Amino acid sequence: MHQLVEQFIKLKSPKFDGRGDLEGALLWMEELEKAFEVLGCTEEEKVTLAVYQLQGNANDWWKATRGVIFPAGTAQTWAMFVEAFNGKYFSESAREQKLSEFMRLWQGQRTVDQYEAEFARLSKFTPKMVEDPIDRARRFRDGLKPDLRSQMISLNLRGYNEIYDRA
Template identity: 35%
Template sequence: MPPRRVTVHHENEASNETQSSVGPEGPPPPPQLERNIKNEFRKECPPVFDGTGDPAKAETWIRAIERIFKFLRCTNQERLSCVTYQLTGSAEFWWETKQRTMTREQLGALTWENFKEELYDKYILRSYRKDKKAEFYNLKQGRMTVTEYDRALCDMSRYAPEQVNTDEKMAEKFCAGLRHEIRMALACRGRLSYAESLSRALDVEEAMPREKTTTPTTPTPPKP
């Protein structure tokens, strides 16, 4: 009796293998290409820092760089690799010297926050930040409009963030520095949020009588 022939269904086996490799969730996603973060960073036209000028210039530079980092969602290493390209002049020499004084372990553990601390200690001195903090603490409206006072308050709050880290603290600080007549008008309203305090203060200011400016007149000389 001749042996039985075994039929191999190659097509079925191939289709079964394909289905098993694909799985119930479909084919695997294509591998993600590694982005060139330095090119993406330069497309945003980041400013450079040369280490000259007053401390406010260094502050402005740091804030502009960090806005780009947040927009691009840069990692810690990407931030450090990009920021060194934006240092020029004496700032570039300072950072090169600073790196030479670090150990290999310190360089490996370096973070963006560490870099900012080093830059602040060099270009935004503690005495400057201390003076600005005291200036913010004593800030009053004076002869400023409510809008100008509010802008100054928000601008200088970065020097004492712990004093205005809640909406309640910000409202208290805002009201405490208002002119007496505006502050008294807001006091009868009870506890207000910062936005409500600002809105009420603007309304009171609008209703107050404006100071009249007198134009000096020159006397006309008598006719000969």
């Protein structure tokens, strides 16, 4: 474990203090999962390393809820940690707000690249809406400016990258 912690620290994974918004928490989880993949961590190691990165309010939350999430004798799994973390830092109202932002997203005065960047950012919060490649491409296409959208429809483009590249 000592060697694993040293390797993990060298990757400079971010700390999480529990303050900030939904996107900060999501980014923290994404960065941790990249490190875990590189290091080939077990479920229990993932929990241990994630907890090591908690600071301030987040560390206080963990100390107060650890025994509820993992009662004595219970194996620590990453899935259980993620579920508890999401329950704390991804409130239902915050998720609904991001879903609403995603649903209202359209290109407007943005360039296609700016629109795509915002689409990618918000789609992280609505995975079920974009998990199917055709739905993802259709949703992206439908948010384009009307003239671009009609061109994409007339070209019968179906793939997300295909539509993005052509737009």
